[in-house]
Amino acid sequence: MDRNSAPPPPVMADVARLAGVSHQTVSRVLNDQPNVRTETRARVLAAIRELDYRPNSAARTLVTRRSQTLGVVSFDTTLYGPASMLYGIEQAARDADYFVSISSLRAMDRATLLDAVSRLRDQAVEGVVVIAPQTQAAGALEQAAAGVPLVGAGCGVTERVPMVAIDQRAGALIATRHLLDLGHRTVHHVAGPMNWLDAVGRMQGWREALEQAAAPVPLPILGDWSASSGYAAGRSLAVDPTVTAVFCANDHMALGLLRALHEAGRRVPQDVSVVGFDDIPETSYFMPPLTTVRQDFGELGRRSLQLLVDRLAGSRPGPAGHVIIPPDLVVRGSARPPHIA
Amino acid sequence: MDRNSAPPPPVMADVARLAGVSHQTVSRVLNDQPNVRTETRARVLAAIRELDYRPNSAARTLVTRRSQTLGVVSFDTTLYGPASMLYGIEQAARDADYFVSISSLRAMDRATLLDAVSRLRDQAVEGVVVIAPQTQAAGALEQAAAGVPLVGAGCGVTERVPMVAIDQRAGALIATRHLLDLGHRTVHHVAGPMNWLDAVGRMQGWREALEQAAAPVPLPILGDWSASSGYAAGRSLAVDPTVTAVFCANDHMALGLLRALHEAGRRVPQDVSVVGFDDIPETSYFMPPLTTVRQDFGELGRRSLQLLVDRLAGSRPGPAGHVIIPPDLVVRGSARPPHIA
């Protein structure tokens, strides 16, 4: 049993011989084609089981020119958002009978993204989903899309590349409006880095809500998504007694902000109201539990894969091929009306 | 240019024709084989570029029987740990010139795991890394390993399946010892679900540290890793004034615990010291910043992939084929000596 080299795995011909049919009949059974007698089919299936035969996917791919594989290019799958999207994509892919091959980006620049897509192409993927929420990606995306069917998940809006995204502007709008509706005179903003589309969209929505309410528009503070940058922002906002409401572009920065406010003796939500963005799993146990905007990353992933599969199947996508998912406000304990209403 | 069907992609013969050589010479160039004149090589490379030729990986795989693809089976890649491991795996795989194909587990049972591995096998992966930290996985792993080279990442210790893991026992030991050394009479424990190997290991380390110090061993409280369960544990611990130190089996539960203690008026670290486990990115902005045990998930992923590649290359792994990575204690502000020392 334990020879020097293992016995070669069985091939279709072996199955055919054992079942007493031709290789073609085995193929028919394998591909659920009609016109095979039930009894013959049973015999073939028995042979397959007996030999523990597995079709050789390379051979099949060679002739059908279909690898049954899709690629995912993603920037930092360690983050909650990308990780959840990837998860959604994988599930949807499995349901659609595709394998998924990943390629993560170590840095975010045109060359790196193009290279990742190219690697995937070398592997003969039939299509690619790109998760790259930075502004730089948009251009590269268009270029990459030339060689292979491609859709963006939460990526920049481009005429030619179909994509699925969550409406950042709308999310920021309801978050800011929520604070305004509570009676705050205005709302301060701790923004994400401006080379991220999400950060830009959220800032837009925030500004729009203020302008619609004819509220003054304070200077936004730029962070880098990290709790640490939120903390820094919090320290500077804490010293200004007129600040009663802050909209943070993500929950991590809100966490840092919360701590800075706490240390400065500004109570949340009694003295300052805070709203975040993302709804990461920990937010309900922040002190206080954070009111935030929930993005359904899993859904985003699933929908983007769906879009890709639809395109591969040939059904033309909608008008521009873009899908926009609206986010929801999750009200918890970190925002309430100001003292002096 | 825009005909009904795209022109067929160029094949090796096309390159050969254009370069005025045989297909075999093209193959030699592609595979960096010696015995090709520099000038010939240049001509071939030029032809490749001109045609934008990409080798057909299926054809290559068919004849070499090497897919250059590795599979990763993982339980819930949404969690910080698995996500980071996956990231590390992908990077190491790319460095070793492999593609990685993923297959996530929707549920944790033998059949699901076996099915995921089987799917990957159908895709002709050369080897598989499994991320499945539950106790149930261990048995299934051994069975799955029969059909394909396989290594576990943070999985159950099995004689036959090589694996890489972080030493949970050691981590819990230093965490508990740290609290003991600060002068606490004993340390309470909020444990993870007992069907997780990590939870079992951490409880072991905790118990061992107490026993070594001849400290009383309180009844551990069982949680489910969630902040919510940590909160529940915190509420019950808060009413007991003798509790001065708590070791939480993960940071999320510590977050919930922190909040429960806060609400109950028990100050951390003045009244109660808390130590967590994992060192998720947010911990330094908990209130107070959490002292915790850091696990290098990325390294874990990289090492497990390395182990797999080494096995594929034929070099026998060490004695048992197991690699154990020690974790580190990260001291922040949530633990200090008790009041009445």
Place this chain on the structure above:
DNA sequence: AACCCAGATGTGAACGCTCACACTACCGAT
């Protein structure tokens, strides 16, 4: 009785690559 047609099965040729080997030129050693 001759016919046809559809269902069930088999045959051989691709698919695009690598492998094993054959071949050619040219070198220095005999």
Place this chain on the structure above:
DNA sequence: ATCGGTAGTGTGAGCGTTCACATCTGGGTT
């Protein structure tokens, strides 16, 4: 002058499938 060796190149087979087609059955029709 002959030989052996080696660098450079070409030839044909074969990897395990699917596809297009050919073949063989066995009922209905006429």
